[in-house]
Amino acid sequence: MNDTRDMPGPTGEDALTEQHLAELVDRFYERVRADAELGPVFNAAIDDWPEHKRMLTAFWSSVALGTKRYRGNPMAAHRPHPIRVEHFDRWLSLWRQTAREVLPADQVERVCAYAEKIGYSLRYGLGLMERKGALPLGLPTV
Numbered sequence: 831m832n833d834t835r836d837m838p839g840p841t842g843e844d845a846l847t848e849q850h851l852a853e854l855v856d857r858f859y860e861r862v863r864a865d866a867e868l869g870p871v872f873n874a875a876i877d878d879w880p881e882h883k884r885m886l887t888a889f890w891s892s893v894a895l896g897t898k899r900y901r902g903n904p905m906a907a908h909r910p911h912p913i914r915v916e917h918f919d920r921w922l923s924l925w926r927q928t929a930r931e932v933l934p935a936d937q938v939e940r941v942c943a944y945a946e947k948i949g950y951s952l953r954y955g956l957g958l959m960e961r962k963g964a965l966p967l968g969l970p971t972v
Contacts, residue, residue, distance in 0.1 A: 844934045846941070848897075851890045854941070855883050858928040867920050875911050893944050904948070905955045915958040918949045 859879070862868045876882045885902070892900040925945045929938045953959055 844936045846894055846933065846937045848887070848891055848895065850933050850937070851894060852883075852887045854928055854932045855887045855890060857932060858925055859883055859886070861924050861928060862921070865920065865924065868917060868924070871911060871913060871917065890941075890944075893948070894941055905952065908952055908956060913952075913956060913958070915953060918953055918958075922946065922949055 859872070859882070862872050863879070885900070888897075888899040889902070889904070891897040922942075922945060926938075926942050929941050929945075933941060
């Protein structure tokens with residue numbers, strides 16, 4: 831995949847803003863909290879939702895706007911939780927749905943491409959990549 835951070839974004843009324851990202855994060859995580867599959871994982875992990883949303887807005891601002899506001903380690907933050915590979919598909923589906931509702935149309939695919947790359951990196955880092963011919967522990971089949 832190409833690094834989408836090098837892609838210039840639109841300017842003017844189609845520009846992606848911090849407010850767009852804050853609304854996206856807020857609406858998305860309200861859906862996550864209520865989701866039958868993702869809610870139990872996220873709700874058990876997050877004690878302070880307003881603060882978590884502020885941190886995630888800073889994360890997405892760093893990713894999509896290049897603000898460098900986020901200081902953290904997403905991989906370490908996700909490691910201790912019972913995340914399964916199927917959670918990523920649901921997470922991305924909700925993200926895409928919410929992005930379509932909140933963002934300028936010209937920005938949806940760009941922000942969703944970031945989410946796909948982030949999801950891929952997390953799956954890889956958490957050892958959840960699907961390997962053809964591998965058992966759940968990553969052992970090759972005979």
